[in-house]
Amino acid sequence: xxxxxxxxxxxxxxxxxxxxxxxxxxxxxxxxxxxxxxxxxxxxxxxxxxxxxxxxxxxxxxxxxxxxxxxxxxxxxxxxxxxxxxxxxxxxxxxxxxxxxxxxxxxxxxxxxx
Amino acid sequence: xxxxxxxxxxxxxxxxxxxxxxxxxxxxxxxxxxxxxxxxxxxxxxxxxxxxxxxxxxxxxxxxxxxxxxxxxxxxxxxxxxxxxxxxxxxxxxxxxxxxxxxxxxxxxxxxxxxxxxx
Numbered sequence: 001x002x003x004x005x006x007x008x009x010x011x012x013x014x015x016x017x018x019x020x021x022x023x024x025x026x027x028x029x030x031x032x033x034x035x036x037x038x039x040x041x042x043x044x045x046x047x048x049x050x051x052x053x054x055x056x057x058x059x060x061x062x063x064x065x066x067x068x069x070x071x072x073x074x075x076x077x078x079x080x081x082x083x084x085x086x087x088x089x090x091x092x093x094x095x096x097x098x099x100x101x102x103x104x105x106x107x108x109x110x111x112x113x114x
Numbered sequence: 115x116x117x118x119x120x121x122x123x124x125x126x127x128x129x130x131x132x133x134x135x136x137x138x139x140x141x142x143x144x145x146x147x148x149x150x151x152x153x154x155x156x157x158x159x160x161x162x163x164x165x166x167x168x169x170x171x172x173x174x175x176x177x178x179x180x181x182x183x184x185x186x187x188x189x190x191x192x193x194x195x196x197x198x199x200x201x202x203x204x205x206x207x208x209x210x211x212x213x214x215x216x217x218x219x220x221x222x223x224x225x226x227x228x229x230x231x232x233x
Contacts, residue, residue, distance in 0.1 A: 034222070036224070041205065041227065041229065042227060043118075043120075043207045043224035043225050043226045043227045044158070044207075044209075044224045045224070046221060049221055087158075102160075102222060103160065104157045104158040104159075104160075107157055
């Protein structure tokens, strides 16, 4: 299973763009990258998923360089409610022969202040 | 989007009793579900992989006779904590895989979690 490394914590202010980078040097060909958000006493919430290049949805963007050894989650104009733990995970795709489970790292505690 | 529910959301029980937690995928079929445990201020720890119609696969160090998993249908997996003790008190979270959209779209969706407190 590919191991991920993220900063333990980050601080930001409301209205700023936040970029959280995750390192996954031993990502396999069949692995894709998924980011989750978790609030205290809640299950993780899916944010975004990608395989290569850039993916954007209504809440975030995910940038993946050509070598796929890292990825960056970009949250535009954060608010206080974005204070949470963000997890980067890499995992295999069942349909293309990849692994079957995801391993959570320590995550990044994002704190947004006024 | 895909929704996973858990029941109950919170349970308090006496030491020695058994507790069953249900995990349901509400709008998709999940041949594979996962059970995690999370202690305060820590990350999620995978306990086992639950496959519909077959025996669960447990992670190293997880007692299969203590944490019984049953995945009898494509939308329901249950985790039973047998003879619970205070050290089993934790936040239990399930997830279900939805790969119905094709390759590289395989995504795990998580339930809201169940807070177990054993007195």
